[in-house]
Amino acid sequence: MSDSHQHTRTQAHAHHGASSAGWGMAVSATLHCLTGCAIGEVLGMVIGTALGWGDVPTIALAVVLAFFFGYALGMRGVLRAGLRFRQALRVALAADTVSITVMEIVDNGVMLAIPNAMEAPLDSPVFWGSLAVAFAVAFVVTAPVNKWLIGRGKGHAVAHSYRH
Incomplete structure (x- = not known):
């Protein structure tokens, strides 16, 4: 199939999906995003913390890995x-x-805002509890963004058109 034919197919399916965008699809898309982000975030935070890195290199690694696993x-x-x-x-x-992007901005912002979260050792409930809170807040903020995108035939509506 040519790229132009696939692009037209994507637009048609994404536009059709726009009319049926509901919270269920937005939650599913956000959970999908959270899964990839969480794998990358946890791996990056664990590596950076274990190596004694500062906040900036640890967050940079976590963000790169979150995008990698998300994609x-x-x-x-x-x-x-x-x-x-x-x-x-x-x-x-x-x-x-x-x-x-939204998920990463929110969850890393929350991690930075929670006192001692970034400095906590890996065996600390502060580290893991902060990470869990950060993911929960990121989910709550990102779900409406995904609903808005899907409602306009963007975001996960594009991928959804190929899977169904």
Whole structure:
């Protein structure tokens, strides 16, 4: 299938999905995003904390890994639907960039705002509790963003059109 044909298919399906955008789809999209972000965030925070890195390099690593795992999970579904790697990457970028960005800004902001969260050792309830709170707040903030995007045929509506 040519890229232009796939683009037209994506627009048609995404527009159709726009009319049916509900909270269920937004929550599902946000949970999908949270999964990739959480894998990357936890890995980055654990590595940075274990190595004694400061806040900035630890957060930078966590953000890079969150985007990597978020995009990888996003690509997985559309690759299974038969898209080639390059097209699957384009779909993942379109579907996940805003969601991951919002989630990363919020969860890292919360981690920085909680006293001693970034300095807590890995075996501390403060570290893990703060991370859990950060993910919960990021989910609550990101779900309406995803609902808004999906309602306009953007974000996860793009990837959803290939999976269904």
